[in-house]
Amino acid sequence: MPNWNKLAVVVRPTCAEEVSAAVKFAVANKLPLAVCDGGHSTSEMSSSEGMVVHLGNMRNVEIGQAMMTVSSGGGCLWADVDSALEACGLATVGGAVNHTGMVTSDGSILEASESQNPDLFWAVRGAGAQIGVVTRFTSRVYTQGQVWSGTLTFIPDKLPELVAFANEFHNRDQREGHCFAIAVGYAPYGATRILSTIPLYHGPGWEARVYFSNLLSIGSIMDYTSMMSIAQVNILQNPMANTASAASRAPAT
Numbered sequence: 001m002p003n004w005n006k007l008a009v010v011v012r013p014t015c016a017e018e019v020s021a022a023v024k025f026a027v028a029n030k031l032p033l034a035v036c037d038g039g040h041s042t043s044e045m046s047s048s049e050g051m052v053v054h055l056g057n058m059r060n061v062e063i064g065q066a067m068m069t070v071s072s073g074g075g076c077l078w079a080d081v082d083s084a085l086e087a088c089g090l091a092t093v094g095g096a097v098n099h100t101g102m103v104t105s106d107g108s109i110l111e112a113s114e115s116q117n118p119d120l121f122w123a124v125r126g127a128g129a130q131i132g133v134v135t136r137f138t139s140r141v142y143t144q145g146q147v148w149s150g151t152l153t154f155i156p157d158k159l160p161e162l163v164a165f166a167n168e169f170h171n172r173d174q175r176e177g178h179c180f181a182i183a184v185g186y187a188p189y190g191a192t193r194i195l196s197t198i199p200l201y202h203g204p205g206w207e208a209r210v211y212f213s214n215l216l217s218i219g220s221i222m223d224y225t226s227m228m229s230i231a232q233v234n235i236l237q238n239p240m241a242n243t244a245s246a247a248s249r250a251p252a253t
Helices: 016-028 078-086 118-130 156-170 205-211 238-249
Strands: 009-011 033-036 051-054 061-064 069-073 090-103 109-113 133-143 147-149 152-154 179-186 193-201 226-228
Touching: 016 033, 016 051, 016 090, 016 109, 016 133, 061 078, 069 078, 078 090, 109 118, 147 205, 152 156, 156 179, 156 193, 193 205
Parallel strands: 009 051, 033 051
Antiparallel strands: 061 069, 069 133, 090 109, 090 133, 147 193, 147 226, 152 193, 179 193
C-alpha cells in the first residue's frame, strides 16, 4: 500500500490571515483538513483526502534582542531558527516555547500563552494540530558561545565499555548542562555496524577532554570533536535521521 493519501487542494499561505481564510473555507465546505508545518513527520503522512494547509512559505524568523526572544513562523525548520540566532551569538531551547500565535477551527486568530488563552496554550502543547494551526512561535533566547561537541565512532565490540561510561556519566552532577548520547548505525556504503556517540561540553576543549577522558580512553576509530556553535551541534544527527527516513521508505523485499 502507498504511504500517502490523495488530496484535493494544497494551500500555501504567507500569513495568519491567509491561514484563517483557508480554515474558514474548509469548514464551510466540510473539507477534511490537515496541516503541514516543516514537513517533519514520523509517519511521513501529512495529507488528507481534502485540504492541506502547507506553512512552507511562513519561515520568517524575527529576533527581539531587547526582550531576548525569537519569533519563528509555523513553517520554520530548526535550521532556520538556529542560523538566525547563531549570527547574533544567541540560542534557544526547543521545549521553551512560551507564546504561540494560532488559528482555531472557526478561523479566529488568537495569541496563546500562560496568561493569554492558557487553555489553548496548554492544549496545543499536548494535542498539537488537533487544536488549531500554529502560525508563530515565540521563545526565550540566551547568550550562547561555542561548545565542544562532535561525533566519536566506535566498533561494536566497544559497546560494553560505552554502556559502562554512560552509566557512570548518568550519575554525575548534570547541572553543568553537559550531555552524552549513543546511537547504533551502519557505515556509509556498507553493511558494517558502528557505534556513534555525541558528547557535548559547555566550555573550552581542553576542559571537555578532561571531563570526557573516560570516554576518549575507550578508543574511537574516528574523532570529529571540536569547538562549534549550537547550530552546528544541532545538525550532527541529521545523517542518522536521513538514513532512518530512507529505510522507512524502502520497499519490502
